[in-house]
Amino acid sequence: MVGVALGLSPLPFYTIGMFAPELAKAFGWSFTALMGSVGVQSLVVMASGPAAGFLLDRWGARRVALWSLGLFGLCFMSLGLATGNLWFYYGQWVVMSIVGAGTLSATWTRVVNGWFDRHRGLALGVASTGTGLTGFLIKPFSAWLIGEFGWRVAFGVVGALPIIIGIPIVAWLLREPPVAGVAGADVDAAPADDTGLTLAQAVRSRGFWVMAGAFLLIAFALTAPTPNMENILKTKGFARMDIASITAAFGLAVIAGRLIGGWLLDRFWAPGCALAVLMVPALGSFLLSHTGVTHPQALFAVVCLGLGAGFEFDLLAYLIARYFGRRNYGTIYGCFYTVIALGGGLGPVVYGRAFDVTGGYGAVLLGGVGCLILGGLLLLPLGPYPRFGGEGEAD
Template sequence: MLANQLAPALARRGIHYGWVMVALTFLVSLASAGAMGILGALLLPLQRETGWETAAISGALALRLLLFGLMAPFAAALLQRYGLRRTIVVALSLVLVGCLLSMRMTVPWQLWLTWGVLTGLGTGMTALVLGATVANRWFVQRRGLVLGMLTAANATGQLAFLPLAAWLAQHEGWRAAMLPGLGACLLAGLLMWLFGRDHPAELGLNAYGDTAATIAPRPAAPAGNAVRNAFAALAESARSRVFWILFATFLICGLSTNGLIQTHFIPLCSDFGMAEVEAASVLAMMGIFDFVGTIASGWLSDRYDNRRLLFWY
């Protein structure tokens, strides 16, 4: 209802509703990535309170990262089958439930369930696939820029909340440090449910840049089981050499940045005498440059061969 009222008002001002979807998706990606990213800043405070070994805590974070990546093809199938709004609300609910339950955990297996399984599944459903889906559904022109913006939200959100989380963990405890990210997830889910739409045709629009005289109908949802469809798409992609090249590229990037640096950078700095808040600020600085670089990459991808860009990156 709210989207049906807002879209014509924006159209009279020359603003396509696709940009509202970009803003909503940006907030969703930023919030879910932030809720995931702050867990690395809580490793030392949690260890001091519980006495659990570093291997047990970082193992749960490794499981979270593994599920974050493995969920991508299934997230795409769920987005196609059930739509943006329902999938996003379920995903953010998993993140909220996982983080809230973790505040009462007393044994390591509960850490693996909450920080590992629930947050891993939830954040994986709102990762890069979500940005690509919004860019392809709502935009014909400027897809690269839009995808760059939404990818930047996902990457930067994992680092942007770190200084605040480290400060709160130091002064108020690690449970309080989780609250800003959870509040952002709750707000993002509510706004997406109220204003989000799955396809431009629902608002009587074509995608941004589509100059066709008639409104393109909303494509039918794929028939069959979403999990089976995801495996079928993976089997088809696995026959492509380009798929495996991109797979290896993103595997190395994710393992080094999200896996090692994001999780262990603050404890490493602490071993060398740097305060946790200062170490988190250094890590957040990476997020600032990541934000600029990712948006610039999206802008460049609209103008140059993506293969050559990736080679130079």
């Protein structure tokens, strides 16, 4: 949970909305350019994510996580050294996205999947609440740092969190399951789990491409509103304090989405569960697409989006473990993170561009509704969970 909270996925994502106005004021950058940093991160992760998954399957999660947390923290701190050169700023995001790939959810879900089976969904949900904790706490903390000490110091303090909090706790507590069938095995070694598909077998399966298409749409629709949330609410006429109170609920909703989603996945067929749950953020996007949104309606819509965002990565981790097994979980998850990164990277940029062109978000939010519904429907052909034989082929 701590590793998830302090990794590459939540920290830049949940703080860019706080830093963007300061950088725009300091350097005159457009909102589209600032949201482009999220797109840069996503494009780089499309390559670094699978590479990190490859390292996970060979070196183990603990070693990868410790190195990646430290390097990611240093790179995030370096954002406070921005000079006004947009390409230099993008370059910082490129390096951060390479060295921080080991802090992505594949690292943490790999360990959880190795320890849990019957209550795997709930265990994934509990571990993944780290994202919601970050979403709930980091925005007001960053706002306070920026107000008291300026945005440069704020970058430094936030970037130090993975180093001074993440590394000690991960070094102390993170342990992987022992090697199967070997008494007294080194728990720091990557577990030798031979059940499931190889990457080649997974790629040749129909389910792999079904899931890829579904999560491209889901990631686009769930990721896009988050960094644009403050500006979406601003276009609805809400004051700054109202916006702060409404968006604070997002992080708590993400936590609830993690736990509720994990509990549901343990009890119901995952694709059907996904379609039902994704209707909730679809409703949130639909409400925000209209003018004249009241405070209670906006709060309800943001909570709906948070519930969906909390469910997304639990669902992905659960589906990969159930449909492809754990034999090459890290590598396969890294490939799917490429899809997540593509959809998630395009979303904020498309939404930001829509605002620059039209001055609003109504049309793209309705598009997000369609993506969520279609993405949920695409998962239904996955069928029942397979059973894997000794050679990894599904029975």
